[in-house]
Amino acid sequence: MKRSVISCALIIFCLMTMTGCWDRKELNELAIAMGIGIDKDGDQYVVTAQVVNPGEVAAQKGAAVGRAPVITFQAKDKTIYEAIRKITKESPRKIYSSHLRVLVIGEDLAREGIGRSLDLLSRNQELRTDFYVMIAKGMKASDVLNVTTSLEKIPSNKIFYALETSDKVYGPTYKETLDDLISTLVTHGKQPAITGVVLKGNEHEGAPMDNVAKTDPDARIKVDGIAIFKKDKLKGWLKEAASAGYVITTDQLSKGIMHVKCPKGGKAAVEIINAKTKIKTKVVNGQPEAFVYVRQEGNVGEVECHIDLTKPESITQLEKGIEKRNVELVKTSIKEVKRKYKIDSFGFGEAVHRSNPEYWKKAQKNWDKIFVHMPVHVKAEMKIRRVGTIGNSFIEEMKE
Amino acid sequence: MGFFKKNKTRRFSRGPDNLDAEQRNKNDQLKTSLAENMMYIKNTLGNSDDVQTRQFEIGKGLTIKCAVIYMKGLTDEAAIQDFVLKTLMTEVKNTDLEQKIVEGPQLFDVLKNLAVTISDIQDITDYQKLFEGLLLGNVIYLIDGQDKGMSFGVNKWDERQVSEPIAQSIVRGPQDAFNENILTNIALVRRRIKSPALWLEMKKIGKLTKTSVAVMYMKGIANDKTVEEVRQRLKRIDIDGVLEGGNIEELIRDGGKSPFPTVFNTERPDVIAAGLMEGRIAIFVDGTPFNLLVPALFVQFFQTPEDYYNRSYMGSLIRLLRYGAFFMALLAPSIYIALTTFHQEMIPTPLLLSLAAQREGVPFPAFVEAVLMEVTFEIIREAGLRMPRAIGPAVSIVGTLVIGTSAVDAGMVSAGMVIVVSITEIASFVFPNYEMGIAVRMIRFLFMALAASFGFFGISVGLIALVLHLCSLRSFGVPYMSPLAPFIPADQKDALFRLPKWKMSSRPRLINQENVEREQTPQPRPPQPNEN
Numbered sequence: 001m002k003r004s005v006i007s008c009a010l011i012i013f014c015l016m017t018m019t020g021c022w023d024r025k026e027l028n029e030l031a032i033a034m035g036i037g038i039d040k041d042g043d044q045y046v047v048t049a050q051v052v053n054p055g056e057v058a059a060q061k062g063a064a065v066g067r068a069p070v071i072t073f074q075a076k077d078k079t080i081y082e083a084i085r086k087i088t089k090e091s092p093r094k095i096y097s098s099h100l101r102v103l104v105i106g107e108d109l110a111r112e113g114i115g116r117s118l119d120l121l122s123r124n125q126e127l128r129t130d131f132y133v134m135i136a137k138g139m140k141a142s143d144v145l146n147v148t149t150s151l152e153k154i155p156s157n158k159i160f161y162a163l164e165t166s167d168k169v170y171g172p173t174y175k176e177t178l179d180d181l182i183s184t185l186v187t188h189g190k191q192p193a194i195t196g197v198v199l200k201g202n203e204h205e206g207a208p209m210d211n212v213a214k215t216d217p218d219a220r221i222k223v224d225g226i227a228i229f230k231k232d233k234l235k236g237w238l239k240e241a242a243s244a245g246y247v248i249t250t251d252q253l254s255k256g257i258m259h260v261k262c263p264k265g266g267k268a269a270v271e272i273i274n275a276k277t278k279i280k281t282k283v284v285n286g287q288p289e290a291f292v293y294v295r296q297e298g299n300v301g302e303v304e305c306h307i308d309l310t311k312p313e314s315i316t317q318l319e320k321g322i323e324k325r326n327v328e329l330v331k332t333s334i335k336e337v338k339r340k341y342k343i344d345s346f347g348f349g350e351a352v353h354r355s356n357p358e359y360w361k362k363a364q365k366n367w368d369k370i371f372v373h374m375p376v377h378v379k380a381e382m383k384i385r386r387v388g389t390i391g392n393s394f395i396e397e398m399k400e
Numbered sequence: 401m402g403f404f405k406k407n408k409t410r411r412f413s414r415g416p417d418n419l420d421a422e423q424r425n426k427n428d429q430l431k432t433s434l435a436e437n438m439m440y441i442k443n444t445l446g447n448s449d450d451v452q453t454r455q456f457e458i459g460k461g462l463t464i465k466c467a468v469i470y471m472k473g474l475t476d477e478a479a480i481q482d483f484v485l486k487t488l489m490t491e492v493k494n495t496d497l498e499q500k501i502v503e504g505p506q507l508f509d510v511l512k513n514l515a516v517t518i519s520d521i522q523d524i525t526d527y528q529k530l531f532e533g534l535l536l537g538n539v540i541y542l543i544d545g546q547d548k549g550m551s552f553g554v555n556k557w558d559e560r561q562v563s564e565p566i567a568q569s570i571v572r573g574p575q576d577a578f579n580e581n582i583l584t585n586i587a588l589v590r591r592r593i594k595s596p597a598l599w600l601e602m603k604k605i606g607k608l609t610k611t612s613v614a615v616m617y618m619k620g621i622a623n624d625k626t627v628e629e630v631r632q633r634l635k636r637i638d639i640d641g642v643l644e645g646g647n648i649e650e651l652i653r654d655g656g657k658s659p660f661p662t663v664f665n666t667e668r669p670d671v672i673a674a675g676l677m678e679g680r681i682a683i684f685v686d687g688t689p690f691n692l693l694v695p696a697l698f699v700q701f702f703q704t705p706e707d708y709y710n711r712s713y714m715g716s717l718i719r720l721l722r723y724g725a726f727f728m729a730l731l732a733p734s735i736y737i738a739l740t741t742f743h744q745e746m747i748p749t750p751l752l753l754s755l756a757a758q759r760e761g762v763p764f765p766a767f768v769e770a771v772l773m774e775v776t777f778e779i780i781r782e783a784g785l786r787m788p789r790a791i792g793p794a795v796s797i798v799g800t801l802v803i804g805t806s807a808v809d810a811g812m813v814s815a816g817m818v819i820v821v822s823i824t825e826i827a828s829f830v831f832p833n834y835e836m837g838i839a840v841r842m843i844r845f846l847f848m849a850l851a852a853s854f855g856f857f858g859i860s861v862g863l864i865a866l867v868l869h870l871c872s873l874r875s876f877g878v879p880y881m882s883p884l885a886p887f888i889p890a891d892q893k894d895a896l897f898r899l900p901k902w903k904m905s906s907r908p909r910l911i912n913q914e915n916v917e918r919e920q921t922p923q924p925r926p927p928q929p930n931e932n
Contacts, residue, residue, distance in 0.1 A: 015854050015861060024855075026766060027740050027759040032752065058757030098745030099752060128745060157749075 031093035035156030037141025038117050039106035046076045047083040048142040049095050057153050069153040080120045100131045101160040104141040115232035129179040135227045137196035147219050150212040163223050171256020172244035174226050189349020196225035228345050235341045245333025249346050251277040260321035266305020272298045279351045283359045290348050294326045294380040303393040319382040326380035344371040428527045434544035465544035474537030476556035483517045508546050520553030565667050570706040577667045582612050582686035588669040611642040612686040621679045621915045645685040645692050655873045659842050661835035662875040664696035679912030695876035699895045704832040707898045715898035725830035729840045732824040733770045734851035740766045742855030758814035767852030769813050773821040878910045
């Protein structure tokens with residue numbers, strides 16, 4: 001009797017004191033933030049939270065009454081934490097950011113440096129750190145978050161899935177989660193890069209619900225471009241071709257489409273189904289040298305030229321074409337980064353660190369300068385596996 | 401503490417009550433005078449109107465006064481007519497008693513051997529035996545001038561037919577169930593096991609009810625120590641009445657305060673027979689179709705006879721489903737509460753949004769909501785059991801409307817909670833044995849409270865406590881969680897899974913320790929070329 005009372009008391013005591021970060025909150029006491037935007041205004045942070053209005057989003061019969069599926073709340077303060085909490089002056093519920101999908105950082109803030117604003121987001125237990133970080137290209141983060149979208153009712157979700165899907169099937173987009181970004185920020189020998197997001201169309205037309213009533217909305221948000229950083233400061237944007245090269249070089253390409261010129265003119269498109277890129281470095285006579293090996297597998301996806309696909313030679317020709325294009329893309333992007341930004345965004349330094357740690361110790365300090373002059377050799381290997389459900393294109397037959 | 405101790409040792413003294421007569425006639429011997437005997441019986445029974453007495457004379461020339469006494473309704477009156485009164489009054493009347501005997505003790509034996517055409521006869525010399533027989537439905541035969549009488553076993557009363565099981569029905573398998581008569585029940589089992597090793601011990605329990613309780617086991621398979629333990633525990637019972645097996649169960653079970661059943665009960669003769677052949681001990685109680693089987697293990701409550709009558713795949717899969725249902729019935733509402741009030745980050749985002757949408761405008765916290773729903777359901781369930789059958793549909797319609805639609809439409813509870821509660825309640829009906837369902841229903845509320853105050857942390861602590869408790873239980877010396885804890889590899893064949901029959905060559909190890917080998921049938925296979 002005495003023993004069981006004591007043990008019960010002990011269990012309750014342990015339950016009360018040993019619980020970690022627990023906090024009881026009902027679902028209808030939460031403002032579920034799907035996207036957070038951070039901008040800078042003078043020396044203050046402007047935090048924009050895109051909060052879901054669950055009743056409008058969930059597929060429940062009769063619940064939706066035509067209000068906007070999301071609400072954005074904004075607050076300005078010296079620190080991000082203060083600003084987020086300040087939002088409750090306006091919002092009836094506390095911002096709950098465990099389900100955060102995207103973090104959008106305004107370009108102005110990015111140019112000043114993003115490092116300081118990321119601390120809270122990685123420190124707070126509520127955030128999961130598996131959301132994507134993006135830079136609002138040439139605009140404020142709040143502009144991007146203030147748009148309504150159709151198909152995906154929640155704009156943050158739309159950006160999230162657009163990035164996921166284009167990464168999966170298109171190619172030259174680059175996704176980076178917060179923990180990846182932070183680990184790159186502290187890595188010597190690689191400078192971070194973050195994907196961009198942009199509002200196309202009239203930004204003042206984006207907010208009203210009319211926007212989603214149209215088949216061709218006035219304002220759209222789009223994942224676009226790759227921002228190149230030096231440490232935590234934005235330096236510039238890569239163009240389409242250079243971003244494709246960047247994605248290939250950093251081994252971020254999983255699947256994608258690549259076009260190639262046919263031997264007799266015209267074009268063909270090949271779907272890359274498997275891609276792997278390796279960076280190797282060597283130090284010869286105290287001078288580093290880098291090799292990029294690209295290996296890809298793919299299927300012929302589209303033929304707009306005269307080529308006889310039944311012949312193995314033509315397949316080889318296509319493969320050679322893709323290989324050439326790969327080399328081109330990689331070289332363009334490295335050249336552009338070297339010329340314009342003079343920083344190592346690709347992680348060549350990391351490769352050197354791995355293969356020649358002794359040399360790295362000396363070179364580390366002025367690696368970016370060494371990188372600019374380092375020769376990079378690119379080799380590509382491509383295998384075409386399948387040609388699709390038809391053999392030769394019917395264009396071949398139309399000729400006669 | 402001293403206060404409690406004092407209280408514990410104090411015994412209630414038995415006050416002067418109607419048991420006095422019983423105490424007194426324990427030692428009283430029958431008198432020689434019939435009139436005196438009749439008077440005594442009438443006084444003791446308080447002149448009850450259902451006591452039938454008939455006095456008559458037998459013999460030609462020398463006549464002897466006799467009497468039969470029996471209880472109306474408990475006795476086969478036709479048998480009294482044909483085999484007692486008729487023979488005694490007509491046939492004996494024609495016999496010249498004077499020639500055969502004179503008087504004295506011989507008369508008794510002559511009558512017994514000559515005149516009564518009934519096989520079940522007992523001599524009675526004292527009143528205790530007399531009343532025992534009389535109240536069992538026997539006919540008491542008393543002769544003037546003799547200080548002993550006879551008790552004829554012609555008891556008969558109305559009883560339910562052997563019919564289909566009500567609480568434990570199955571699709572494939574025998575469809576007979578026990579009824580309220582212990583002898584019928586024993587016969588149902590005997591009919592299945594025609595072995596001389598099937599032994600039976602019968603005794604009477606209950607000072608007032610004097611209920612027959614029988615212990616049945618397979619000699620040589622059942623553990624003798626366990627049999628002895630059952631005897632001892634039955635012997636310790638000292639109560640007024642036994643009206644159901646549950647009365648016995650409560651007094652002999654292990655883990656007195658545990659909500660989990662440690663005695664198995666069944667209304668199916670095939671389950672008792674299977675248990676006996678595994679080495680378990682059956683306890684039959686007169687007056688109930690639910691008979692007991694010990695030792696009872698945790699896994700046993702998830703087994704149905706059908707597991708063994710169907711192919712093993714089905715048996716195993718359904719059994720896994722039942723274990724799944726166990727956890728669902730136990731934890732579903734608490735996990736839902738923990739997820740929605742503490743760990744929202746663990747819910748997939750689209751589901752979270754959908755749940756959040758449902759909760760918009762719901763006035764209660766999830767815990768209160770869950771308790772409300774659970775209690776409402778328990779009320780409906782209880783009402784469904786207790787109400788007169790004719791108004792059943794009305795209650796179920798109101799119940800489903802209230803729970804199902806109106807509560808959600810009115811915004812009192814969220815639809816998700818209705819789904820969780822319904823799944824939970826339906827899952828608690830999956831167990832083949834009602835008792836386990838009761839245990840789970842009770843513990844569920846505890847888990848809900850833990851989840852509401854501490855989230856998953858509370859649930860984990862609760863689960864650890866539950867496992868510790870289950871592992872500490874024993875049923876008649878056998879660890880309750882065996883063969884899972886202690887882990888017995890050989891017995892896994894019939895714990896979580898049910899392996900094919902040819903793999904079940906040994907009996908459960910902890911229940912039976914002497915005669916382990918069960919069968920040696922090889923796996924069926926097509927004829928081999930070198931066999932003929």
